[in-house]
Amino acid sequence: MLLNRFFLVLVFFAYNLLLSQTPAGYELWMDYKKVEMPSLSSQYSNIANEVTVLGEGETIQVIKNELLLALPQMLGSQFEIKKEVGEKSSMIIATWAQLPQNIKKQIELDDESFGNEGFTLKSLNTKKAQKVIVTANSEIGLLYGTFRLLALMQQHSDLTNINLVDTPKIDxxxxxxxxxxxxxxxxxxxxxxxxxxxxxxxxxxxxxxxxxxxxxxxxxxxxxxxxxxxxxxxxxxxxxxxxxxxxxxxxxxxxxxxxxxxxxxxxxxxxxxxxxxxxxxxxxxxxxxxxxxxxxxxxxxxxxxxxxxxxxxxxxxxxxxxxxxxxxxxxxxxxxxxxxxxxxxxxxxxxxxxxxxxxxxxxxxxxxxxxxxxxxxxxxxxxxxxxxxxxxxxxxxxxxxxxxxxxxxxxxxxxxxxxxxxxxxxxxxxxxxxxxxxxxxxxxxxxxxxxxxxxxxxxxxxxxxxxxxxxxxxxxxxxxxxxxxxxxxxxxxxxxxxxxxxxxxxxFSNDEKFVEPIKEMMVTSREAVVNYMNPLGLHHIFDTGHHYGPGPWVSELSRPEWNPVYYHQADENGIGFDRTPSGSNATAQYAQPVAEMFNDPKTCPEEYLLWFHHLPWDYQLKNGETLWNGLARKYQEGVNQVAKMQKTWNQIKPYVSAEQHKEVNMLLTIQHKEAKWWRDACLLYFQTFSKQELPVGVEKPEHDLEYYKSLKFPFAPGIRPRW
Amino acid sequence: MLLNRFFLVLVFFAYNLLLSQTPAGYELWMDYKKVEMPSLSSQYSNIANEVTVLGEGETIQVIKNELLLALPQMLGSQFEIKKEVGEKSSMIIATWAQLPQNIKKQIELDDESFGNEGFTLKSLNTKKAQKVIVTANSEIGLLYGTFRLLALMQQHSDLTNINLVDTPKIDxxxxxxxxxxxxxxxxxxxxxxxxxxxxxxxxxxxxxxxxxxxxxxxxxxxxxxxxxxxxxxxxxxxxxxxxxxxxxxxxxxxxxxxxxxxxxxxxxxxxxxxxxxxxxxxxxxxxxxxxxxxxxxxxxxxxxxxxxxxxxxxxxxxxxxxxxxxxxxxxxxxxxxxxxxxxxxxxxxxxxxxxxxxxxxxxxxxxxxxxxxxxxxxxxxxxxxxxxxxxxxxxxxxxxxxxxxxxxxxxxxxxxxxxxxxxxxxxxxxxxxxxxxxxxxxxxxxxxxxxxxxxxxxxxxxxxxxxxxxxxxxxxxxxxxxxxxxxxxxxxxxxxxxxxxxxxxxxFSNDEKFVEPIKEMMVTSREAVVNYMNPLGLHHIFDTGHHYGPGPWVSELSRPEWNPVYYHQADENGIGFDRTPSGSNATAQYAQPVAEMFNDPKTCPEEYLLWFHHLPWDYQLKNGETLWNGLARKYQEGVNQVAKMQKTWNQIKPYVSAEQHKEVNMLLTIQHKEAKWWRDACLLYFQTFSKQELPVGVEKPEHDLEYYKSLKFPFAPGIRPRW
Missing domain, CATH: 3.20.20.80 (Glycosidases)
Structure with missing residues (x-):
């Protein structure tokens, strides 16, 4: 027992060491980290005590390979995979057709439950032992079920009473x-x-x-x-x-x-x-x-x-x-x-x-x-x-x-x-x-x-x-x-x-002190990018061709609808694309209740406001601000949100490797710099029409508009091929 | 002691497991495999028993990082690095200027021995202990010395009496x-x-x-x-x-x-x-x-x-x-x-x-x-x-x-x-x-x-x-x-x-059963490629632009010296570029003894024969064969050499990981296929001039010449940019 615990610690130690030599991330979400919590580790080890996989096909081999890769890393011991169901089988992976009759009966489902690609994960507990069954109609279903089982273990889920049927909703x-x-x-x-x-x-x-x-x-x-x-x-x-x-x-x-x-x-x-x-x-x-x-x-x-x-x-x-x-x-x-x-x-x-x-x-x-x-x-x-x-x-x-x-x-x-x-x-x-x-x-x-x-x-x-x-x-x-x-x-x-x-x-980690703040950071990150790039329904104001960075001023491309100015329609009177019946009437393509909602700026969700409406700079937003001030504050809010992401990331340092932490940190530095670039370039440009000062709380741009217009990126990645 | 041996085995086990998830090869020649041989492992562990690195600079930090990465993996235990030389210091890494006087004396060198980038590795053995000193005039010299010391350990060299001074010969x-x-x-x-x-x-x-x-x-x-x-x-x-x-x-x-x-x-x-x-x-x-x-x-x-x-x-x-x-x-x-x-x-x-x-x-x-x-x-x-x-x-x-x-x-x-x-x-x-x-x-x-x-x-x-x-x-x-x-x-x-x-x-491995045959394979591989691509001094007969595969027939490029036909000069009379005084007289650019050697086909090394001479198809080679037959046999020999490389690689399977073995195997399959492509395409083309049969022992081409001429590779990698 002492040896055994010692073993686990050592494997973990060696594991960390090695990762420091290979850049993190190749393993994706399948790096099968050691399960440290003793109660879980022992639960999973019991389930994995005798693994049986029935069948001979290529996909069955893939299932076996994955188990042989994952289980030793997560549980710290080696495994054999049996080809037959026996008394001691604790994890049984088999198609419905191959599953022994007595086990089928206990599952209380039939083959129609999981379709062609679905699967079930079911625990069968007796006094003597705990079993988990993975079954499906196809080998691919079994593979999906196996991956799900491993994912649940990676997520430290309790498998004692698992009873899961899952089928894909889309073909x-x-x-x-x-x-x-x-x-x-x-x-x-x-x-x-x-x-x-x-x-x-x-x-x-x-x-x-x-x-x-x-x-x-x-x-x-x-x-x-x-x-x-x-x-x-x-x-x-x-x-x-x-x-x-x-x-x-x-x-x-x-x-x-x-x-x-x-x-x-x-x-x-x-x-x-x-x-x-x-x-x-x-x-x-x-x-x-x-x-x-x-x-x-x-x-x-x-x-x-x-x-x-x-x-x-x-x-x-x-x-x-x-x-x-x-x-x-x-x-x-x-x-x-x-x-x-x-x-x-x-x-x-x-x-x-x-x-x-x-x-x-x-x-x-x-x-x-x-x-x-x-x-x-x-x-x-x-x-x-x-x-x-x-x-x-x-x-x-x-x-x-x-x-x-x-x-x-x-x-x-x-x-x-x-x-x-x-x-x-x-x-x-x-x-x-x-x-x-x-x-x-x-x-x-x-x-x-x-x-x-x-x-x-x-x-x-x-x-x-x-x-x-x-x-x-x-x-x-x-x-x-x-x-x-x-x-x-x-x-x-x-x-x-x-x-x-x-x-x-x-x-990364199952530690709640890591998961909770970073999950929060992730789910708010999308609103941040909307804010610092395209708030209030603005769209397609990216620089030409590569779409890297802001280019709301771009107006000389050969097709009108390739030009940002086509999309924001900013002028001295206001900003936004009128897609209501008074404009292009694009809203008519939606079902009537939706069209009606979009047509009226009062009912149109503010996140789509300038997508559907051309509104004056002093149009009053729901919070009482003018459109100009609200727009400027949204840009600032986006920048602030990125700063907050940086702060959050700094706080979770203990839960990821030094290399992972540094990597994301460097990227957040770029994101923050570019968020400011977006805010400054767009607001300076739109200001030439609104002719209004930036509201309190919005930082002054670092450079003038000509500077932002002068930036060129001929080798930005991902440019369309020329053939 | 039992625990300790157990530890080493386990780390090794975990190590192998993990490599199976990340494709091999990122670590290059620095993957610092565990030293398994007990006598060596104990020798190295003694030397690494107390590691001292003097200094504070960025390069010193790099040296420490490398030691902390390498030694635990090779020796299976953790290390601390001391900042001062003590009684027990067994590995001392310090510039000559920082090295304690008593150690300097024992080294029996002075700072002129290793110049600005060189270093010395020197063992100082007393009755009580063995030490290894790494010293140099610069921190970079220390880094080179540290890498060499680690390399010698990776190569399982005996360090008991090491006394090495090495300085770069080129700036x-x-x-x-x-x-x-x-x-x-x-x-x-x-x-x-x-x-x-x-x-x-x-x-x-x-x-x-x-x-x-x-x-x-x-x-x-x-x-x-x-x-x-x-x-x-x-x-x-x-x-x-x-x-x-x-x-x-x-x-x-x-x-x-x-x-x-x-x-x-x-x-x-x-x-x-x-x-x-x-x-x-x-x-x-x-x-x-x-x-x-x-x-x-x-x-x-x-x-x-x-x-x-x-x-x-x-x-x-x-x-x-x-x-x-x-x-x-x-x-x-x-x-x-x-x-x-x-x-x-x-x-x-x-x-x-x-x-x-x-x-x-x-x-x-x-x-x-x-x-x-x-x-x-x-x-x-x-x-x-x-x-x-x-x-x-x-x-x-x-x-x-x-x-x-x-x-x-x-x-x-x-x-x-x-x-x-x-x-x-x-x-x-x-x-x-x-x-x-x-x-x-x-x-x-x-x-x-x-x-x-x-x-x-x-x-x-x-x-x-x-x-x-x-x-x-x-x-x-x-x-x-x-x-x-x-x-x-x-x-x-x-x-x-x-x-x-x-x-x-x-x-890969220090096992002689691996090293000897694969070293032999490596050193002969260069002659193989010469044989199946450009034997007897042929050159630049590659397909246009991308240089992928044979193109001896290419003749229509705008500049004459871009065309393979310019280089091989094959016609009904023979083949080769006359660079002697009767031709371009390029040989005159060499010192006289070299020029004389190249000028006479009898003294010109046969590997350069067609580089310097245009010779008839029935010109007699040193082994008595005609030029045509000799050329054809060289092409065949190149193909045979690749087949032998495949055989050799198959024999060393036990000494590398399954993945490494498979990877090289697949590449050798391509090399063999392409060696035959070269042989067949070139011989079919040159045959239109020599008008002679292939000699016995040279395999018949799989396709006809038109087939080889028809192959096009517009997306071959590494093509020159067009700006």
Whole structure:
């Protein structure tokens, strides 16, 4: 016994030592720290006393590997895994079909309870011993159940009377990588693409495996490997062999691979003269291409397509429409059970109408015309991943079409990977938004999971924030966004604060003195970035191209809707974009109760005020302040919130490693500096219109407006490729 | 005692477990594995029983950190470091000035023995105890000594009677990073640039520190951060603040920072109309820029310049010469003790002469005209980092000019980071080459270290193979090239086989059953790549631009000397480039005995045969074979050698982790595939001229020539930037 305790202390000691040599963060939320609390450690050790895993498949092997990695680290002793259920089996992991009859009976469920991907975790306590059963209908369900069990142990949950059934509410839980074939990543701020195309297919980087583990641990089951601004070469045989190697690596983890399909590929790599979706040769080319792909990758997910958007080719180049394009591809994929995910992020250089209206105008009339294996992927808001946007009016507006969510996990407009902004809070706000499309309670979450309008296929995508940085996401807290996105795609009704709690415990520490203040810091961080970048409904006032830092003055770009001045409309009379009936009337795209609420500045939530209204500088806000003073104070509040985050982080120093602490500290220093940059640049610029002093409590800018305008960042990361 | 042994076993066990979660290789040759052999472990534990480190500086702190990281891992127990020498001090690390007098006496040396950067390791044994002293004149010397002591322990060397004095033979031991400001790396095959310019100066990545540790551990004391195809923005205040942050991070490790200076910077960022080196405004601009830099970075190393080469601007744009350009910059740097490193890699698009001759022709006439703080940096061969080149004729030909070596560590022409090719073997071949410039024995090494011609400043640069891949160099064995380059820059007379031995023991295992066969594999790997790519003196027959794979047929590039056909000159009569007096007479640039040897195909070493001679296909080689048959067999031999490397690697499986084994295995699979690709493509192409069958023993090609010609790799890594 003495030896045993000594053993545990020593393993822990060695563990800490080693981490000091390798930069923290590679392990993500799966570093399986030693469980120190004796009561818990002994409970878990009892459960893990004799582990049995039934089955032989690749996914079963993955389950065993994970257990063999996790349990010794958490519990400090070695394990064998048995292949048969015996008297002493204390942890049994087996599909429902393989589970011994007597155990099935005790579980008091049947196979319909957990569907194809769900699972149950159930404790069966007898006088003699405690058992935990993980069962599911599929091996993937077992893998999800195993990861959940390990997560609960990492979170120091009591497993004595566990009785959990969990099934995913959304079918396609997907990461969209905007990764180019040269390994640059559009809007990527965590290094470069994980996919080392040169060394594939022979060289399988250990990161591919760990990436798949991380995804499976939160239930992500689909990935699109390539940028939506697509290169047709990915569909050539040389690259498909490489894609196949990735698909095979991901398959045991339940992950299907999708590719972005460039609409003009039949011309670029097929030698055809047209890509017209109604042209027979084009149709046949895509059919043959689909056959070729499925020959290599039998469970290939399908195509993700950005067409007729921001210069990408599409059916409109041939006077066809989105339905023609999407259905042509859908027909090619249908025999193989593949899907087309067609993006609704379109706005036309020829359409002078409010950009916020265009996707709705273009797509809603097609409702009911898409084939069943087409999903329309819609960004959470009608502009473009701003710090805050009202929910996209398309949600709930196409009752006969599967609408898939596109969130952005990478922080294009939220401070790149240098700002701590907890995104599940943003996602939650969108998911909880009530569209009123089928009456009160028609939340976006219900649109997405099909429960509102009965869609047969559902999906949620997140644009990945993952790169080849050692810690995957650049900012250590960026890992929480990946984690949280996966959790919310699994269950869009989850509380973002609960998710933060889980992630903090798994990643850093279960100490309440750490978890509570840092959880608070995370959930308020999103409001902070809104305040110091785009308060009161301002949007898209970022500097050109790279979207790094403020550029509210930018006005000379060739397309009007690329210019910040188009979005804030500031002039001597006031500021804001009038989207009410007196303006662009974009509000008419929402269900009537929502439109009415937005139309009146008195009922419009103040966080969307300038999104929908152009208001005078002395407009009176709800707190009695003028708009100018309120705007200025919001900017200041954002800066103050970051200062408070710095203070909070300094207080939790004892609970994380010196290196982790220093790393986040340095990043918060940048965030604070840039928050001030945003405040000063925006207020100086808007002041040229308001012609009013800064209110008391708002700090004076460090530089003059010309200084902020002069800043140039030609090598800011994540810039769009030029081909 | 039982507890103690138990402890050691357990730490080792935990250690192995953890490595399985983080991909191997981040730790480089400094992972400080547990010393298992009891006799050694006890010897080292005695030496480390009471460690004293005198001093307070930043470098002293670095020494302490390294000891606290290394000793517990190697010896399995914790250490305190004392600040004063006491009776029991068993390891004493102190500068000569701080060392107690009684110990100085016992050492039997004086401070002149180790110069500014050298050190001594000396054991002082009494009846009662064994001590090891590390002393030097500078803290940096102590750091080098500490790293050497730890290296010897990692190599399981007996320290009982150690008595080692070691001083670097070369002053500037430098890495050249060809890193662009967008983090792409020209000729980089290990991911992307380590330098995260966006997050600098605030965010100091732990990798910067570990990079500095690795460099210091082998004595590298200078780094140029940016691509020689330079961008002037690096010299603007915003970037200089970032450079300063890196310089401060590297300073405690004895590393000076250099930057590449774009010759036209006065125009691009200075607002001048000219960059004429004799223009007073230009002169003043560079002086002010130097002052500005040294104000931020007092120990800034200087400028590395590529001028009038491959499109880069330079003094010739203003009808000035290299001396004008280099000396103008040298004057700006001299007051701050900075250096100009001026590259001799020039060849003119207007000069139809043999490219191999141009650098010599252009530079040798300037011997004696450069200021004392100018070094001329010369590639090892006269073309461009080929698998094998005869030494550059400039070595020894400019007796009044410091000539600095430029080796390439990144494998632009040696299979990128996918081929296992041990480069110190190549470097050794060059360093040992006899220039005869001051008579027999005038080796390149003696030119470089100044001992041949008395230069006051000496240097050796290596173009780094380092990127942000988890294991730094892409290929695990690429780490040996970084390690070996550093060791050879410290001492260009070191045996490359000995270096491989050191590196293998530190990186993988001290087991002779591992070290011997793998060392053999490493030292023969360089000949293998020569055989399967460029045997018998062939060179520059790589595919266009990216240099990935064979392209001997390429003939349509705009400049003749960019085309492989220019270099191999194959026709129906034979193959090879006549550089004798009957041809380009490049041999005349060598000292007479060397020229004579090269001029006669009978005395010319066969490895350089086609470099210097155009010979008929039925020319008889030394072994009696025809040139065609010999060439074909060399290609086959290269393939066979890779197959043998695969076999060897399979045999050592028990001595490395499963992950390490698999990783190298996958890479060898690629190398074998690509070796066959080279063999087949080249032989099929040359066969169109020789019109002869492949000899017995040479395998038939898998595809036809058209297939190999059709392969295109637009996204091969490391392509030159386009700005």
């Amino acid at each position: 396609i839980r997907m990461l969209n990588h905007w990764d180019n074939l040269d390994r640059t990543v559009e809007r990527g701020y965590a290094g470069f693409s994980l996919w080392n195309w040169q060394k594939l297919p022979e060289f399988i980087d250990q990161r591919y495996v760990d990436y798949a583990r991380a995804n499976a641990s939160v239930g992500i089951n689909a990935v699109s490997l390539t940028n939506v601004n697509a290169n047709a070469l990915i569909l050539t045989p040389m690259y498909l062999e490489k894609v196949k190697a990735l698909a095979e690596t991901f398959r045991p983890y339940g992950i299907k691979v999708y590719l972005t399909a460039r609409f003009s590929a039949p011309i670029e790599i097929g030698g055809l003269e047209s890509a017209d979706p109604l042209n027979q040769k084009v149709i046949e080319w895509w059919q043959a291409k689909a056959d070729e792909i499925y020959d290599l990758i039998p469970d290939f997910g399908g195509f993700l397509v950005k067409a007729n958007s921001e210069g990408q080719p599409g059916p409109q180049n041939y006077d066809r429409n989105h339905v023609d394009g999407a259905n042509m591809m859908a027909k090619a994929l249908a025999p193989h059970k593949g899907n087309v995910i067609w993006r609704a992020f379109v706005y036309s250089e020829h359409d002078a109408d409010d950009r916020a209206k265009q996707a709705y105008s273009e797509f809603v009339p097609y409702d009911g015309q898409f084939l069943p294996n087409v999903l329309v992927q819609v960004k959470n808001g009608a502009i473009d991943f701003q710090p805050r946007e009202p929910f996209h009016p398309m949600f709930g507006a196409m009752s006969k079409t599967p609408i898939m969510m596109e969130f952005q996990i990478t922080k294009e407009y939220l401070g790149f990977s240098t700002h701590l902004v907890y995104l599940p809070k943003l996602y939650e706000e969108v998911l909880e938004a009530d569209t009123y499309q089928e009456g009160k309670g028609s939340t976006v979450a219900k649109v997405l999971d099909g429960s509102l309008q009965g869609q047969q296929i559902t999906g949620m995508a997140g644009v990945a924030n993952i790169g080849n940085d050692l810690n995957w996401t650049g900012h250590p807290f960026g890992q929480a966004d990946w984690y949280g996105f996966g959790r919310q795609a699994w269950n869009p009704y989850l509380d973002s604060e609960k998710i933060a709690d889980e992630w903090l415990r798994m990643t | 500037i031991r430098m890495l050249n990073h060809w890193d662009n400001l967008d983090r792409t790396v020209e000729r980089g095959y290990a991911g992307f640039s380590l330098w995260n310019w966006q997050k600098l100066p605030e965010f100091i990545d732990q990798r910067y520190v570990d990079y500095a540790r690795a460099n210091a551990s082998v004595g590298i004391n200078a780094v140029s951060l940016t691509n020689v195809n330079a961008n002037a923005l690096i010299l603007t205040p915003m970037y200089l603040e970032k450079v300063k942050a890196l310089a401060e991070t590297f300073r405690p490790y004895g590393i000076k920072v250099y930057l590449t200076a774009r010759f036209s910077a006065p125009i691009e960022i200075g607002g001048l109309e000219s960059a004429d080196p004799l223009n007073q405004k230009v002169i003043e601009w560079w002086q002010a820029k130097a002052d500005e830099i040294y104000d931020l970075i007092p120990d800034f190393g200087g400028f590395l310049v590529k001028a009038n080469s491959e499109g880069q601007p330079g003094p010739q744009n203003y009808d000035r010469n290299h001396v004008d350009g280099a000396n103008m910059m040298a004057k700006a740097l001299a007051p701050h003790k900075g250096n100009v490193i001026w590259r001799a890699f020039v060849y003119s698009e207007h000069d139809a002469d043999d490219r191999a001759k141009q650098a010599y022709s252009e530079f040798v006439p300037y011997d004696g005209q450069f200021l004392p703080n100018v070094l001329v940096q010369v590639k090892n061969g006269a073309i461009d980092f080929q698998p094998r080149e005869p030494f550059h004729p400039m070595f020894g030909a400019m007796s009044k000019t410091p000539i600095m070596m430029e080796f390439q560590i990144t494998k632009e022409y040696l299979g990128f980071s996918t081929h296992l090719v041990y480069l110190p073997k190549l470097y050794e071949e060059v360093l040992e080459a006899d220039t005869y410039q001051e008579g027999k024995g005038s080796t390149v090494a003696k030119v470089l270290d100044g001992s041949l011609q008395g230069q006051q400043i000496t240097g050796m640069a290596g173009v780094a193979n380092i990127g942000n891949d988890l294991n730094w160099t892409g290929h695990p064995f690429g780490q040996a090239d970084w390690y070996g380059f550093g060791r050879q820059a410290w001492n260009p007379y070191l045996d490359s086989e000995k270096i491989a031995d050191e590196w293998l023991r530190m990186t």
